[in-house]
Amino acid sequence: xxxxxxxxxxxxxxxxxxxxxxxxxxxxxxxxxxxxxxxxxxxxxxxxxxxxxxxxxxxxxxxxxxxxxxxxxxxxxxxxxxxxxxxxxxxxxxxxxxxxxxxxxxxxxxxxxxxxxxxxxxxxxxxxxxxxxxxxxxxxxxxxxxxxxxxxxxxxxxxxxxxxxxxxxxxxxxxxxxxxxxxxxxxxxxxxxxxxxxxxxxxxxxxxxxxxxxxxxxxxxxxxxxxxxxxxxxxxxxxxxxxxxxxxxxxxxxxxxxxxxxxxxxxxxxxxxxxxxxxxxxxxxxxxxxxxxxxxxxxxxxxxxxxxxxxxxxxxxxxxxxxxxxxxxxxxxxxxxxxxxxxxxxxxxxxxxxxxxxx
Numbered sequence: 001x002x003x004x005x006x007x008x009x010x011x012x013x014x015x016x017x018x019x020x021x022x023x024x025x026x027x028x029x030x031x032x033x034x035x036x037x038x039x040x041x042x043x044x045x046x047x048x049x050x051x052x053x054x055x056x057x058x059x060x061x062x063x064x065x066x067x068x069x070x071x072x073x074x075x076x077x078x079x080x081x082x083x084x085x086x087x088x089x090x091x092x093x094x095x096x097x098x099x100x101x102x103x104x105x106x107x108x109x110x111x112x113x114x115x116x117x118x119x120x121x122x123x124x125x126x127x128x129x130x131x132x133x134x135x136x137x138x139x140x141x142x143x144x145x146x147x148x149x150x151x152x153x154x155x156x157x158x159x160x161x162x163x164x165x166x167x168x169x170x171x172x173x174x175x176x177x178x179x180x181x182x183x184x185x186x187x188x189x190x191x192x193x194x195x196x197x198x199x200x201x202x203x204x205x206x207x208x209x210x211x212x213x214x215x216x217x218x219x220x221x222x223x224x225x226x227x228x229x230x231x232x233x234x235x236x237x238x239x240x241x242x243x244x245x246x247x248x249x250x251x252x253x254x255x256x257x258x259x260x261x262x263x264x265x266x267x268x269x270x271x272x273x274x275x276x277x278x279x280x281x282x283x284x285x286x287x288x289x290x291x292x293x294x295x296x297x298x299x300x301x302x303x304x305x306x307x308x309x310x311x312x313x314x315x316x317x318x319x320x321x322x323x324x325x326x327x328x329x330x331x332x333x334x335x336x337x338x339x340x341x342x343x344x345x346x347x348x349x350x351x352x353x354x355x356x357x358x359x
Contacts, residue, residue: 001026001349002074002099002356007066007089009080010036011055013047013244014161014268021345023051031073033066035083043218043241056085067092075356076100077134081122094125099359101132101351103157105265106140106287107147116147132355136266137287153358155351158291159266160344163336166275169252171329173322180318181212183254183278185247185269186261188219193260193283193305195221198228200311205232208318216242216250251276255325256317261286262305274298274336277329281313292339298332 001022008015011034022030032053037046054069056062066089070076076093078100080086093100102123108115120127132153135141141154174180182201186192194215201213215225218241229236242250251257257273259282270288273280280299282289293301300313320328 001029001352003029003031003072004075004077004352004356005031005033005069005073006077006079006103007033007070007086008035009083010034010038011046011049013044014159016047016049017162017341018160018344018348019053020050021341022348025345026349028052031069033062033069033089035080035085044244047244063088071096074099075352077103077352077355079103081119087122090123090125094129097129099356101134101355102126103134103136104140104144105136106143108143119147132351132358134351137291139287139290140265153354155354157347157351158288158344159268160339160341160347161268161272162341163271163275163339165248166251166272167333167337169248169276171277171326171333173326173329174255174320176322178210179212180208180210181214181254181256182314182317183214183216183250183257183273184259185216185250185257185273186259188215188217188221188225190221191262192264193262193310194219194225195228196260196305196307196310197258197314198225199307200314201236202228202232203311204314204318205235208315209235211235211314211318212237214239214250214253216240247272248276251278254278256281256299256314258310258314259283259286259289260302260304260310264288271336271339274332275339277333279317279325279328279332281310281317292335294331294335298328298335 019032030051034055037057054062054065070089070093078090130152133144134155134157135144137158141156145154184194184197188194204211213236216239257278257280259269261283264286266287270280270282283302283304285304293299295301302309302313
């Protein structure tokens with residue numbers, strides 16, 4: 001791998017574990033510049049970094065170090081641009097006219113036309129140079145190709161995580177007529193569609209007293225969700241935020257996981273749920289769902305922002321015979337059997353080699 005520097009937003013445990021895996025395969029070749037220590041609404045505890053890194057938010061000399069790393073690297077990868085330091089580093093690298101690329105989630109949820117104009121200004125160096133773009137999933141690759149033109153290299157390089165801790169979970173079909181648990185895992189915000197789950201479950205609960213809903217996460221919609229669910233709270237549990245290490249146990253408590261996002265650039269909860277053997281209810285505006293879900297096989301891929309579609313999928317799920325659920329569970333695990341950190345790290349290295357050699 002060429003000597004590579006990555007500029008990214010914050011120390012998400014998922015990025016840290018991927019970059020740690022890259023470090024294991026290519027020791028000493030990677031530096032990561034983290035713009036922020038944490039992100040609003042993300043309460044994860046910090047994980048140990050095995051790769052070399054700079055934390056701008058904590059280091060008074062951080063930008064001096066970052067500039068030097070961006071200047072010296074054989075390849076610079078920019079995973080974030082909506083920040084003044086990131087923009088400075090992008091423009092600095094572009095002025096050097098040495099190998100760099102952009103790595104991002106699908107654009108375009110908020111104010112699509114205004115967002116496009118904003119990117120036209122903020123990512124002007126990317127428009128001006130045929131630098132490679134790594135899209136986080138198929139939807140991202142297609143969106144960037146449409147916006148930035150076909151005459152550059154595109155790589156599908158989604159987010160990866162350590163799925164082995166979910167794949168190791170025991171799987172047992174729900175008993176016929178027994179408790180059937182839906183799990184929502186994510187921020188309690190409108191974009192994630194948690195309000196749609198609450199309204200759909202409110203309709204489901206009376207007809208299916210065996211149904212349960214666990215809402216894992218925190219956010220500004222919690223009071224609203226409790227109001228929506230007030231007449232079926234005996235079948236609902238709010239767990240609050242759970243840290244990264246606690247996720248496998250939470251997944252083990254469920255039979256189906258709900259990811260009804262109105263928009264999600266990727267959505268790591270989808271491959272995690274599949275790895276845990278959980279059929280997944282998600283939407284055609286969720287990157288990972290588009291790449292992994294096969295309706296009728298391992299879950300339900302539904303229209304976004306559609307309460308009736310969420311309700312119908314939940315109704316079908318709670319009515320599954322144990323043997324049918326077991327078939328879907330096995331298919332779920334098989335879908336992501338090859339989507340582990342080793343594949344992600346190897347894919348990152350291949351993309352880096354290609355981006356540097358093709359400059």
